[in-house]
Amino acid sequence: MRIKTRRSGVFVLSVALLAVGLFWANPWARAAADSEDSQIQESIRKFSSVLAMVEDHYAADLDAEDVMFQGAIPRMLRSLDPHSSFLSPDAFKQLREDQKGHYAGVGMQIGSRNSTTIVIAPFPRTPAYRAGLRPGDVIVKVDGKDVEGLELNEVARRLRGNVDTSVGISVDRRGSEELLEFSVTRARIPRPSVPTAFEIQPSVGFVRIDTFNENTGRELDEALAKLKPTKLDGLVLDLRGNRGGLLSEGVRVSDRFLEKGQTIVSHHGRASRERLYSVRRGNGGRSYPMVVMVNCNSASASEIVAGALQDHDRALIVGNSTFGKGLVQTVYTLSEASGLALTTARYYTPSGRLIQRRYNGISMLEYYSNPCSEGYRPQRDGVRLTDKGRRVFAGGGITPDIEFEERRGNDFQWQLGRRYAIETFAQDYSREYADLESGWDVTDEVIEEFRQFLIGEQIDFEEADFEANLEFMRRFIKREVYNSAFDIEEGQRVYYELDPDVQKAIEALPMAQQLLDDAESLIASEGSPR
Numbered sequence: 428m429r430i431k432t433r434r435s436g437v438f439v440l441s442v443a444l445l446a447v448g449l450f451w452a453n454p455w456a457r458a459a460a461d462s463e464d465s466q467i468q469e470s471i472r473k474f475s476s477v478l479a480m481v482e483d484h485y486a487a488d489l490d491a492e493d494v495m496f497q498g499a500i501p502r503m504l505r506s507l508d509p510h511s512s513f514l515s516p517d518a519f520k521q522l523r524e525d526q527k528g529h530y531a532g533v534g535m536q537i538g539s540r541n542s543t544t545i546v547i548a549p550f551p552r553t554p555a556y557r558a559g560l561r562p563g564d565v566i567v568k569v570d571g572k573d574v575e576g577l578e579l580n581e582v583a584r585r586l587r588g589n590v591d592t593s594v595g596i597s598v599d600r601r602g603s604e605e606l607l608e609f610s611v612t613r614a615r616i617p618r619p620s621v622p623t624a625f626e627i628q629p630s631v632g633f634v635r636i637d638t639f640n641e642n643t644g645r646e647l648d649e650a651l652a653k654l655k656p657t658k659l660d661g662l663v664l665d666l667r668g669n670r671g672g673l674l675s676e677g678v679r680v681s682d683r684f685l686e687k688g689q690t691i692v693s694h695h696g697r698a699s700r701e702r703l704y705s706v707r708r709g710n711g712g713r714s715y716p717m718v719v720m721v722n723c724n725s726a727s728a729s730e731i732v733a734g735a736l737q738d739h740d741r742a743l744i745v746g747n748s749t750f751g752k753g754l755v756q757t758v759y760t761l762s763e764a765s766g767l768a769l770t771t772a773r774y775y776t777p778s779g780r781l782i783q784r785r786y787n788g789i790s791m792l793e794y795y796s797n798p799c800s801e802g803y804r805p806q807r808d809g810v811r812l813t814d815k816g817r818r819v820f821a822g823g824g825i826t827p828d829i830e831f832e833e834r835r836g837n838d839f840q841w842q843l844g845r846r847y848a849i850e851t852f853a854q855d856y857s858r859e860y861a862d863l864e865s866g867w868d869v870t871d872e873v874i875e876e877f878r879q880f881l882i883g884e885q886i887d888f889e890e891a892d893f894e895a896n897l898e899f900m901r902r903f904i905k906r907e908v909y910n911s912a913f914d915i916e917e918g919q920r921v922y923y924e925l926d927p928d929v930q931k932a933i934e935a936l937p938m939a940q941q942l943l944d945d946a947e948s949l950i951a952s953e954g955s956p957r
Contacts, residue, residue, distance in 0.1 A: 500767075507770065509786050509794050510754050514766035522758070522766070525618075525672070527641055532587040533594065534616040535560060536915070537579065540847055544574055544582045546598070547850075550616065551914040558611045560598065562911045563854035567606055568597035588613050601854060617642075620672075623665075623919045624650035630660040631933060633923060636680070639672030639728040644679035651683065656713050661936040663929060664732075665720045667746060671727025674755065674774075678704045680728075681735040684717065684742070685710060689777070691735045694755050696772035716939035717742035718932045721825060723798035723833075726750035733825045734776035740815045743939040744827045745932050748805050750798045751784030751824035778811035780821035798824065801835070815942075829935055831928055839892040840899060849900070852880045853907030863912045869901040877904060901925070 504511040514522060524530045534553025537544055546564040549555035566574055569585040586594060596609045620636060620643040627633035632654040636643065654662075671677070674692075681691045687709035695701035719733050719742045730749050736742035755772040775781055784805055786794050797803055805823025813819055820826050836844070843849055856876070857863060877900060881888060902925040910918035923929050 504767075504769075505791065508754060509791060510752065510756055510768070511770045512768045514758070514768060518766075522768075525638065525640060529615055529617045530587060531590045531613055532583075532616050533558075533560075533596070533611045533613055537566065537583060537586075539579045540565075542576055544577070544579060545847075548910045548915040548918070551916055553616055554611045554614050556914070558596075558609045559607075560596065560609060560611075561600070561854070562907070563851060564598040564600050564607075566596060567599050568595070570595045571597075590615055601851070602858065619646060620676075621646035621650050622916070623923060624653060625920055626654060627663065627924060627929070628933060630658060631936065632659050632662045633665065633929065634662065635665040635919075635923065636669055636729075638669060639676040639680070641673065641676070643672070643676040644683075647680055647683060656715070659713075659715045661716045661718070661933070661939070663718050663720065663932045663936075664742070665923070665929070665932075666725045666729040666733060667720050667722040668724045669726070669729040670724060670750075671729055671752065674728060674731070677728030677731040681732050682706050682708050683710060684736060685739055689735075689739055692731045692774050692776060694772040694774035696755070696770075699772050702772075714741070714943055716936050716943060718935050718939050719744050720928065720932050721746040721749050721827060723747050723750060723803070725825075726752040730782045730825050731774065731776075734780060734782060737819060737825065737828070738777040738780070738811075738813050740813050740817065740942055743829065743935055743942055744825060745829040745935055746827050746831050746928070747833055748798065748803075748826050748830075749782075749824035751782055751805060751822075753781055753783030776811075776819075778813060778819060780811050780819060781808070782821075782824055784823045801833070829931075829938075831931060834928070837892075837896070839888060839896050842886065842888070843900075846884070846886055848881060848884065848886055849877075849903045850907050851884075852877055853904060854911050855880070857908055857911035860912075863908070865913070865917070867905075867908065867912070869905050869908075873904065874900065898927075 500513045504513060533555040535549040535555040536547040538547045539545075544566040546555075546560055546562055546566065548562050549560050566582065568574060569582065572585075574582050574585070586596070588594060590613055593610055593612050596611055597606045598609070600607050618640070620638045620640050621634060622637055623633070623635035625633060632651075634647070634650050634654075636647070674694075678691050685691065685706045687706050689706045689709075691704045691706060693701055693703045717736065719736055721729065721733050721744060725733065725746075726749060730752065733742075733744050733749065737744050753774050754770045755774055756768040757771045759767045759769060773781060773783055784798075789797070798805070805820075805826070807820040807826075808822025809820070811819050811821060817828075856873075874897065878893065902922065905925065906918045906922040909921050
């Protein structure tokens with residue numbers, strides 16, 4: 428997404444002229460031909476007439492602003508493409524917080540469980556963590572008011588507030604007979620877009636990017652500095668599930684790994700001239716092998732990074748085909764802090780690939796669920812060549828060089844998830860063994876304790892299913908125990924160390940080195956991307 432906040436001066440005359448005027452009176456529309464302008468004016472006239480008739484004759488009282496902002500404008504935008512949208516004040520505020528990479532609150536991840544709100548994990552070094560809130564705590568009251576049955580977003584809204592203000596939180600903690608009361612002073616809570624960066628094997632770095640906000644480039648620089656790039660023999664960059672964010676930060680991340688002067692991405696639209704983004708700073712000659720991990724939920728800025736590194740043969744892309752979101756949204760600020768995210772251009776990778784997949788003739792549900800559906804295969808609208816002559820495909824996201832088998836949960840895993848069995852067990856375990864040390868692992872004895880826990884909680888299972896999911900249970904029990912006993916950063920670290928797809932990515936590093944050294948032999952031995 429290309430975010431460019433621009434304040435409109437069209438908020439005059441009437442609500443009808445406001446809504447349609449905001450859509451058509453932007454600079455690119457004013458530059459249209461006279462014949463097109465007359466068509467626009469005629470459309471405005473017709474729209475205004477319909478709205479006036481509805482206001483005059485509808486059977487009940489009518490809030491014209493609600494009709495426009497909750498009905499007409501969103502439906503109009505949905506008819507254009509899946510990504511143009513009207514942003515209500517709440518949605519616009521959330522967008523800006525996501526872009527800035529921080530918010531004012533207590534600093535914890537919360538979730539919904541059986542109509543209650545639970546603490547998933549307090550973030551390290553935040554007011555919630557320092558106050559003593561812990562994973563598994565059930566939030567019963569906020570500032571003395573019951574929250575049972577409230578939507579998760581509403582509970583989160585009550586927990587947030589201005590910096591240096593206090594909020595009272597009453598929780599029900601497993602094993603405690605009475606509610607625990609906490610008074611937490613809100614603070615500025617950072618939302619790191621690069622939450623995990625560590626040496627996953629000797630001289631092999633692992634960096635996870637969750638989103639692309641205003642701090643992503645800076646956070647990546649800090650992560651790479653910690654890993655000492657001059658001593659790296661390889662790097663795994665994890666973009667799985669990263670739905671994108673700021674175009675500028677996708678460009679900045681790509682810049683860190685490419686050579687000065689190379690093209691990163693370009694975009695242009697019907698009424699916007701082509702803009703080309705090239706590497707300004709560059710990698711300083713450090714070209715260690717790289718593997719980039721993607722999946723069906725990697726989109727937008729993630730695809731910019733993956734596409735640029737693939738087109739320039741800088742990295743091997745592994746995983747599953749990406750989402751295919753290649754539309755640029757410009758955000759226009761309206762009145763009362765609302766906004767309009769309008770598609771103004773399409774972006775193309777260095778080889779000229781359009782990443783946006785087709786969306787005509789399918790529902791919004793199909794559009795958003797298709798890339799992650801079983802057996803999905805993206806349409807290919809053309810073939811391009813990388814710098815070294817490898818074939819890559821256009822029109823359906825980024826096709827990985829090495830495709831992984833899609834991992835899908837089975838019935839046993841889904842049942843554990845629905846009952847929050849692993850999380851609850853980990854919370855009980857970390858309270859019982861309060862002196863756990865770093866390096867703790869899931870032994871056979873721990874697995875047996877978990878088996879007995881499931882029986883005690885009356886969670887039915889077949890012994891064959893339990894034995895078939897031992898690897899799954901070890902991985903997730905370890906993460907949740909580390910979340911509870913230490914913090915979420917430690918939990919994520921051990922989670923990725925045990926991730927079988929991360930291990931596959933590490934195993935692909937020699938092929939990534941071969942790509943850097945001699946792409947022709949790689950093409951001959953492995954073939955083009957599938």
